[in-house]
Amino acid sequence: MSEAKVYRAIGLMSGTALDGEIDIALIETDGRSFVKPLDFYAHPYDISVRDVVRGCFGKRSEDEQTRKAEELVTHLHVQAVKSSGFKADVIGFHGQTITHAPEDSFTWQLGDGAILSRETGISVVNDMRSADVKAGGEGAPLLPLYHKARVKVSDEVPSVAILNIGGVANITYIDLSGDLLAFDCGAGNALMDDFMREHTGEAFDRNGEIALKGRVRSDFVDKWLDHPFFYKMGVKSADRNEWSYVEHDVQSLSLEDGLATLMAFTVAAIKKADVDVLKNSPHFYVCGGGRHNKALMHALDSSLAGGAEHVEVLGWNGDATEAEGFAYLAVRSLLGLPLSLPSTTGVSKPITGGVHHIF
DSSP: OOSSOOEEEEEEEOOTTOOSEEEEEEEEEOSSSOEEEEEEEEEEOOHHHHHHHHTTTTOOSOOHHHHHHHHHHHHHHHHHHHHHTOOOSEEEEOOEEEEEEGGGTEEEEEOOHHHHHHHHTSEEEEOOSHHHHHTTOOOOOOOHHHHHHHOOOOSSSOEEEEEEESSEEEEEEEETTOOEEEEEEEEOSHHHHHHHHHHHSOSSOGGGTTGGGSOOOHHHHHHHHOSHHHHSOSSOOOOTTTTGGGHHHHTTSOHHHHHHHHHHHHHHHHHHHHHHTSTTOOEEEEESGGGGOHHHHHHHHHHSTTOEEEGGGGTOOTTTHHHHHHHHHHHHHHHTOOSBOHHHHOOSSOBOOOEEEOO
C-alpha cells in the first residue's frame, strides 16, 4: 500500500443511457496507485425521471425545465447516498450530463454539489469536466487514470483495452510503456435504448433478444460510419446525440431490423477503432451496462481481433467501475492531481479539475 494518506470516497454516476439507476460506489484510495473497492449500491429511480432529464438534452442555457431537472437530479442523489448508508471523507458527484459540446468549450452536468454536501454532511467534488473543456480538452473520457491504477499489464499481457459501453462507448488503451490513450469510439446503448423505448415503451432490449430476430441493413451501417466523427483518429469525445443523423434511416425499419442494425452499428464503430487506432492489438475487457447485453457481447467477441469479455474476469465489478472512478477522481481533485492528460482528452497539459464543496 502507498504511504500517502488513504481516503474513503463515494462515487456517484448517472449515465446518459438513463438506465433507471444511480450507481453508488465506496472505495479507499490514495488518489494514486492504491485503490480498494469496498461496496456498491444501485439506487433505482422512477421512469418518469428519464423524461424530465431527456427533455433537457442539448440545452445550453438555464430555464425552468433545467432548473426542475437539476433539483430532481440532486434530490435523487441525496436519497441515493442516504439509502446506501455509506460514510466517507468525500463524494465524487458526476451529475447528469445533458449536453457535451467540447468543440464549443461547453459541457453541462446537472447537479448541485453544495446541496448534496449540506444534505449528506460529506464534502463533495463535482463539475469535473469543465476545467478540461475550458483548457481546450474534450472533457471525456475521464476515467483512464482510474483504469490505469487498476490494470496490470505484463510481458504476458502487454496491452489491454477497457471498453465502457454506456450511452456512448469509450476505450482506454494501456500498454507496457504505461502510456494511456483514451477516446469515445461511437454509440453505446443510447441509440438502441431510445429506439426500443420509442417503439415499445420498454427501457432496453434485454440480452438483445429482439435484435437477434432482425436483419441487419449493412448499407445503413456503412452509411452511418461515413461520418466525420469516425475519421478523426485518437482522442475525441461525443455527446449522446452525436449520431442523431441515423434516426431518419432507422425509422423506416421494423423493430427487429432497427435494433439489429443499431447493434451492428455499435459493434462496427468499436471494431473500426480497434483496427484503425489500436491495430488489432489488445484484448478488450468490457464494463458498463452494455456488457449485460449477451447478443452485443457475443458480436464484440466475434468481431474484435483480441476478443472481448466482462471486466469481472479481472475481479472488477463492471456495474460499479464508473462510480468508483469518480470517487477516485474526487480524491485526486482534493490533492490537486491531474484528472486528464493530453493522451486522454487532448488537453495541452495534464490538468486537475472539479469544484469543491467542503462540509
